[in-house]
Amino acid sequence: MGISERKIRERSERERRIIVAARTIAERDGWASVTIRRLAEEIEYSQPVLYSHFENRDQIVGAVALEGFGELAAILRAAIRPSSTSKERVEDVATAYLDFAFARPAMYEAMFVLPTGLRFARSDTPPQLREGFGAMATVIAPFAQDVDTATETFWAALHGLAELERHGRIRPAFRAQRITLIMRMVSGEL
Amino acid sequence: MGISERKIRERSERERRIIVAARTIAERDGWASVTIRRLAEEIEYSQPVLYSHFENRDQIVGAVALEGFGELAAILRAAIRPSSTSKERVEDVATAYLDFAFARPAMYEAMFVLPTGLRFARSDTPPQLREGFGAMATVIAPFAQDVDTATETFWAALHGLAELERHGRIRPAFRAQRITLIMRMVSGEL
DNA sequence: TAAATAATCTAGCAGTGCTAATTTGTCAAT
DNA sequence: ATTGACAAATTAGCACTGCTAGATTATTTA
Numbered sequence: 001m002g003i004s005e006r007k008i009r010e011r012s013e014r015e016r017r018i019i020v021a022a023r024t025i026a027e028r029d030g031w032a033s034v035t036i037r038r039l040a041e042e043i044e045y046s047q048p049v050l051y052s053h054f055e056n057r058d059q060i061v062g063a064v065a066l067e068g069f070g071e072l073a074a075i076l077r078a079a080i081r082p083s084s085t086s087k088e089r090v091e092d093v094a095t096a097y098l099d100f101a102f103a104r105p106a107m108y109e110a111m112f113v114l115p116t117g118l119r120f121a122r123s124d125t126p127p128q129l130r131e132g133f134g135a136m137a138t139v140i141a142p143f144a145q146d147v148d149t150a151t152e153t154f155w156a157a158l159h160g161l162a163e164l165e166r167h168g169r170i171r172p173a174f175r176a177q178r179i180t181l182i183m184r185m186v187s188g189e190l
Numbered sequence: 191m192g193i194s195e196r197k198i199r200e201r202s203e204r205e206r207r208i209i210v211a212a213r214t215i216a217e218r219d220g221w222a223s224v225t226i227r228r229l230a231e232e233i234e235y236s237q238p239v240l241y242s243h244f245e246n247r248d249q250i251v252g253a254v255a256l257e258g259f260g261e262l263a264a265i266l267r268a269a270i271r272p273s274s275t276s277k278e279r280v281e282d283v284a285t286a287y288l289d290f291a292f293a294r295p296a297m298y299e300a301m302f303v304l305p306t307g308l309r310f311a312r313s314d315t316p317p318q319l320r321e322g323f324g325a326m327a328t329v330i331a332p333f334a335q336d337v338d339t340a341t342e343t344f345w346a347a348l349h350g351l352a353e354l355e356r357h358g359r360i361r362p363a364f365r366a367q368r369i370t371l372i373m374r375m376v377s378g379e380l
Numbered sequence: 381t382a383a384a385t386a387a388t389c390t391a392g393c394a395g396t397g398c399t400a401a402t403t404t405g406t407c408a409a410t
Numbered sequence: 411a412t413t414g415a416c417a418a419a420t421t422a423g424c425a426c427t428g429c430t431a432g433a434t435t436a437t438t439t440a
Binding site: 169170178 | 310350354357358359364378
Binding site: 045046047048049052 | 418419420421
């Protein structure tokens with residue numbers, strides 16, 4: 001009975017092709033260019049097929065975003081070097097976070113700006129959505145009483161820096177100084 | 191020759207009606223419901239008339255956003271009480287900023303998320319876009335070496351808090367604690 | 381009063397997300 | 411092998427979007 005398994009496999013491969021196509025087009029031409037028609041053309045199926053994989057366009061963005069959360073979490077974890085001091089670790093994670101945001105603006109937009117249908121802080125929340133937070137919590141913990149609240153605040157600062165710079169509201173040339181400031185703030189030596 | 195003046199006046203009144211309509215619809219039904227057709231219907235003119243006032247839809251959003259920047263600046267300035275300590279002023283401005291963001295989510299979205307065609311940090315940048323930053327700089331100055339960079343970072347932290355909470359990424363119940371954390375960070379007593 | 385200019389509208393283009401109705405393909409039962 | 415049932419995929423189209431060319435109406439100038 002390998003036939004039905006093959007069908008399931010082919011189906012999930014097609015789903016992957018949709019997600020890859022969405023990501024590719026978004027990174028090249030922006031999310032406005034990611035239309036159902038274009039995706040259908042890319043995977044060489046008619047448009048309604050996409051709706052047998054995803055409820056609507058937002059969920060396709062959500063699927064790409066989910067990948068992004070997994071990748072960001074891995075990047076942040078990788079930025080935590082055992083040989084570093086607690087302070088250095090905060091700085092490294094902050095730098096890695098912003099590097100990610102600026103290197104993959106379309107992905108970052110999917111993760112944090114666009115409607116995705118992703119649900120946070122629920123019982124069925126995928127692990128990718130928690131892991132990035134966990135990595136940040138790891139480096140914040142040594143400096144915080146309430147780790148969760150401190151991590152939320154740290155995260156918010158990084159997100160704000162990413163968004164304001166992405167929109168041309170703050171000076172790109174001073175990115176390093178701002179990170180230094182946040183690091184000093186977290187470590188309590190201002 | 192008051193006729194041409196009346197015409198100019200009527201024209202700018204019509205422009206105001208467009209902006210007011212856009213704002214009203216956005217605050218009630220979201221920006222996706224602000225369409226050229228709906229605005230045209232609202233002001234009782236045909237659609238092309240809107241394009242004699244604004245180049246495109248983004249510029250209408252931008253006009254609303256510009257009002258928002260003026261209002262935010264006024265709110266932040268008003269939050270700075272002469273009788274307060276430097277620390278309290280930081281907290282009051284932070285609280286006022288977030289109150290604004292959560293009380294007027296559509297307006298905040300126009301100001302910081304949607305494409306608006308507004309140009310920051312230019313010679314022709316409208317004063318509204320600078321005044322809010324100025325208000326924040328005022329309360330940050332007593333604690334900072336480099337006021338501009340510190341204000342950018344402070345602003346980013348607030349923006350991040352607003353956005354992450356608006357998207358359900360961080361816990362609304364802990365908003366006050368996060369503000370306290372930021373305030374302590376700025377004032378250097380962690 | 382006639383011509384020129386300005387203001388406005390009608391009509392329509394090319395595109396969007398999404399879906400009902402139809403066709404095509406695949407399988408099990410006769 | 412043929413038929414009927416089910417699944418998979420397609421065609422065609424709806425209601426909407428931002429935007430604009432061309433026609434029409436109103437106003438001003440000569």
